[in-house]
Amino acid sequence: MSAFVTRYPKEEDEVNNAEVKMAMLCANNNVAFTFCDDFNKCVAQMFPDSAISRKYSAGKTKTTQLIKGAIAAELDDELAKTCRSQPFSLLCDESNNRKTEKEFVILARLYDEATMQVTTRFMEMPTCNVGNAENLYEKLSEALRKRGIPWENLIAFNSDNASVMKGRHNSVLSRLKISQPHVQDLGCICHHVQLATGCGIRAAQVPVKGILVGIYTHFDKSAKRCETYKDFVDFTDSDHLKLLRPTLTVMTRWRGVPKCVIWQDICVIQL
Template identity: 40%
Template structure:
């Protein structure tokens, strides 16, 4: 009998690999390794591993770039070669003068039985047109032997260079994969629709937020003066927040914080020495703060931005929730309409796109239109002409917001509708034809087998279904479905579950590349600004593709061997 050979793992090399994983996970400078190598000997004088531990900055860098990063990359490329996945892309100019493009993939991770997003590459692309961006993607695919036929979805921001019908990255991907699915980024769309609505209010919201923040930004003397007015007006002390239009959720935070500070700010600017000088920032801010319509608009925004941001937050999650997207888009639009349109008008329409919300007679009266309790309370003290002006602005906001949502959201997208089959509570109401069409679109399974398996799935009793709570991530449910067997111990839903995993890999937003750039900023701290591009890319690969915390990782013997010889 031949006994299997047991590979012995060098404990010193293992310790060095784990230490480098710790550096990568926590964005530490490699220079930390210089002192740690000596410190560990002092900390653990009785340890033989500590005595032999030698991992200073050069070796630590090599272990990250030549051991940990290739290991993290290997798993991702193997998944992309063997199963369906989606591409996520976004541009950034955070690397100094070099402009990078983040390329991520989203697929079902068979090791942990859930859908995950992985970092694939971040090539430099200084001229960010559709052709060059696509060539970066093509080069990454070619270098890693990733087949285009496994691509089912694509996600990016909504810029024309990314998703335009002509001469974009998406148009070139469709040259390779005609049926690739792109449902847009609902988070970007929601932010854009909100910006259009705010413009219709006719109030300088952005200007006022910017004027006030920049006035205090670099002056401790002015901030101290403001503090005195806070005490005088009995206003709690909160730090003012910078408004950034590209941050999806920042407007509500800024508006809420601004309202908290309003009494102190109004008193401060009204008494400022420059308030009589026309055209300057102080005079402009003081005038806006004393305008009752502006005060009403800010209170209204605090009310209306909350449900819009809730939708945005729900679909920034990394978990697999694409099956909820169509119903949640419809629910958001209908609930927004209900704030200013009569319920009978909404109920009478065949679908949400048929509601006549622009006709004044179909809208609520001023006393029933939704503006929020705080706004309504403040409004009671305003003169009639101010109230009339305010309600005209609110109606213009609602009409513009609803119009843009109906135009930009994929309300009637057949693929998005078909993805609702992923939710078990919809299985009885979903047509088998739509599921079969989806399988053909994604290139998964045999249509006849998909038909039979989905009918079998529809016939399952409630008690036979895996545990499921409405609103939960959908990949655990379908992992259980994939493991179900017939009485003869054969897989019961092999092709239907494969379709579900391919469908779940379709991105429900483009938040993952934003998370990638957040990780990039943490890596490129001031003390690490001289890191080379390949090192930064390696750190991102380790950080984003390693789903286990550093102290729970288990380096393989191959990794330890490579780490032992990496500087030899």
């Protein structure tokens, strides 16, 4: 008869489950671990009728160790197992910090059978203060080697277009092609999109930068125009959107341009 009796998890398991879920929530939403100290003090008062909340004890230190020692390790094992059994591509980028340690980000892009979607997963971010092609390749090779991932499963490589990454003779890519001759160089997708967009704008002869500057300056120095804009937004029951300033940084750092274009364009449409 015991086979037909429902066996509920032990209270300790339920407490552990709550602490792990809270740790995952902090990691997914980029919440500071110091928040867990305050939450740990309040959870028993928030749910006084719960035995689980009275035993909940995941502060900053415990939450950090849960993420680094348990959750991260489990996710890394899952990623390694997937990359060992199916094709995947790598996305890499190196930092150019001058006053701190330089880091080399390694991501894996693969098909997730659970969600039936192509996803990007974090693999590793080792320190590489001497960012030459030899050291960067060694960090990349070590990341695959210690996870038991064969080179044969690597089908594509993505990075920026720096010579240390994509040079013809002495680069990370040239070394990758020795380990995996069939790897495809996809280049930086974002740079490709930016170049294609720039060609389209030039062909259409639309002065995008001039329009962005003109929209901002039209409202920036005139309190009357700003009030007119606010009255119109209230009248149309629309969101109050802030006009972004298209600074020199935005114009030269192309990743900041789309946000500026979208916000300015929405504001103009409202007007």
